[in-house]
Amino acid sequence: MSIIKTLEWTDAGVRFIDQTKLPTEEVYVTCTSYQEVANAIKTMVVRGAPALGVTAGMGVALGVRESKAQTIDELTPEFEEICRVLAATRPTAVNLFWGIRRMQEKFARLRGMPVAEIKQELIAEAQRMHLEDIAANEAMGRHGAVLLPASGGVLTHCNAGALATAGYGTALGVIRAAVDSGKNLHVFADETRPFLQGSRLTAWELMKDNIPTTLISDNMAGSMMRQGKINAVVVGADRIAANGDVANKVGTYTVAVLAKEHGIPFYVAAPTSTVDLATPDGTGIPIEERASNEVTHLAGKQIAPDGVHVENPAFDVTPHQYVTAIITERGVARAPYGESLKSIVNQKTDGVLR
Ligand code: MRU
Numbered sequence: 001m002s003i004i005k006t007l008e009w010t011d012a013g014v015r016f017i018d019q020t021k022l023p024t025e026e027v028y029v030t031c032t033s034y035q036e037v038a039n040a041i042k043t044m045v046v047r048g049a050p051a052l053g054v055t056a057g058m059g060v061a062l063g064v065r066e067s068k069a070q071t072i073d074e075l076t077p078e079f080e081e082i083c084r085v086l087a088a089t090r091p092t093a094v095n096l097f098w099g100i101r102r103m104q105e106k107f108a109r110l111r112g113m114p115v116a117e118i119k120q121e122l123i124a125e126a127q128r129m130h131l132e133d134i135a136a137n138e139a140m141g142r143h144g145a146v147l148l149p150a151s152g153g154v155l156t157h158c159n160a161g162a163l164a165t166a167g168y169g170t171a172l173g174v175i176r177a178a179v180d181s182g183k184n185l186h187v188f189a190d191e192t193r194p195f196l197q198g199s200r201l202t203a204w205e206l207m208k209d210n211i212p213t214t215l216i217s218d219n220m221a222g223s224m225m226r227q228g229k230i231n232a233v234v235v236g237a238d239r240i241a242a243n244g245d246v247a248n249k250v251g252t253y254t255v256a257v258l259a260k261e262h263g264i265p266f267y268v269a270a271p272t273s274t275v276d277l278a279t280p281d282g283t284g285i286p287i288e289e290r291a292s293n294e295v296t297h298l299a300g301k302q303i304a305p306d307g308v309h310v311e312n313p314a315f316d317v318t319p320h321q322y323v324t325a326i327i328t329e330r331g332v333a334r335a336p337y338g339e340s341l342k343s344i345v346n347q348k349t350d351g352v353l354r
Contacts, residue, residue: 001176002208004162006051007058009127014058016046019163023204034063034082041089041096044195048164049238049274050133053095057126059086060103065119075115079107091286092247092315094239098273099129133166136271136329140170141177144234144269144327148174151184152231155221155259158192158249159201160236160269170269171234172205174327179211186212188230192249193218194294194312218251225262233259237270237326244320244337245282246270250313256322265324272328272345282317290314 005028007016013032020043021027029045031037037059040046046055063082069075083100090096106125110118148154154175158164161172168176179185187206192198199215206213216224224230233255239247246252246268259266279285292310296302304310326333326340330347333340 001180004167004205004208006048006163006166007046007055007130009058009061009123009130014040014055014062016040016055017163018045019047019201020044022163023200031059031062033066034059034085037062038085038089041086047197048159048161049093049095049236050137050165050170050271051163052090052093053099053273054126054129054133054166056086056096056099057103057129060100061119061122061126064122067115067119069115072111072115072118075118079104090288092238092288093274094276094279095271095273102129130166133271134168136273137165137168137170137173138177139329140269140271140327141168141173143329143332144174144267145177145181145183147232147265147267147325147327147332148178148183148185148234149231153186153188153224153229155188155190155224155230155233155255156202157190157198157218157233157235157252157255159197159205160234161202161205163201163205164236169205170236170271170327171267172202174234174267174269175206175211176209186214188221188224189213189215190218190221190251190255191215192251195290195314197249218254221255222258225258225264230259230262230264233264233266235266235268237268237274238315239279239285240268240270240275240326240341241279241281241285242275242277242338242341243281244323244326244333244335244341245285246318246320246323246326247282247285247287247315248318250316253316253318253322256318260322266318266322267325267327268318268323269327272330275328275341275345277342277345282319285315285317287316288314 161169
């Protein structure tokens with residue numbers, strides 16, 4: 001398996017593979033301030049819900065490390081501002097807010113320590129989040145691999161791979177684990193208009209690992225299913241409401257409806273940090289609206305008339321009735337999700353995975 005370093009903590013700052021440059025250029029950028037980290041999130045240098053959670057943690061740690069504050073009283077308002085700026089980057093992936101909250105809780109527990117120690121502890125916490133995310137993905141892979149067929153086609157939408165996480169991936173982690181266990185799978189990657197995470201990122205990532213991959217445009221999924229080429233669907237999630245409604249990249253809902261019509265299982269792979277028990281159902285999930293030029297332009301070239309009205313919601317919500325199972329690092333949740341998700345999220349762990 002190739003090691004893709006989506007993001008990492010370095011002495012110089014937080015280093016990201018620049019996902020806006022893939023697949024043609026493998027370029028890395030180092031953010032040396034929390035404002036630069038916030039900008040990297042907004043401009044999609046880093047994206048994908050679990051990656052955003054870890055990025056938020058590292059952004060907070062970086063902001064605190066760079067602070068000139070001498071006392072906790074000077075540091076506290078700065079800490080709050082760092083969290084506010086990072087929280088204002090993207091609204092849908094709940095992992096971002098989970099990552100910030102985890103740093104806030106850690107900060108609260110560190111009150112009373114010298115500022116230099118607080119800095120070290122926050123850096124260590126962000127690094128722990130990074131390692132835990134990879135471990136969670138590997139666990140999800142183990143739980144999910146058994147659900148996939150011994151052979152056949154698996155459709156995925158957007159990029160829920162190593163690039164969307166600290167490493168290994170959620171949906172692609174399940175596929176990786178299934179392939180490693182000897183399953184003979186062929187992945188169909190939706191290109192994922194308008195930002196093309198499927199063609200630019202998923203295809204790149206799977207090809208690096210020599211996993212058989214066919215790229216299709218989003219509107220081909222239905223006929224591929226009808227032809228019997230697709231035996232399962234696995235996608236990631238940006239936020240899962242308490243009742244199991246799933247927000248993920250726009251177009252996921254269409255895939256879920258098609259899967260149900262064709263009797264194909266539709267799996268969602270996501271860590272428990274993506275489950276938002278405070279949001280009762282999908283209607284309460286904020287959906288990010290992105291710039292219209294993502295739709296009117298393709299690789300900088302205009303493909304729509306000047307002034308055309310555009311809608312560009314980055315995510316949609318798949319009602320829980322379409323979801324066959326939700327694969328988490330703590331096990332597989334099935335309907336009724338109101339009960340299964342609550343018990344998985346509140347499950348006592350060994351203290352490593354939160
Ligand atoms: O806009 P993006 O690229 O951040 O959207 C990402 C997705 O929709 C992913 O499917 C989701 O975050 C799950 S990633 C493991």
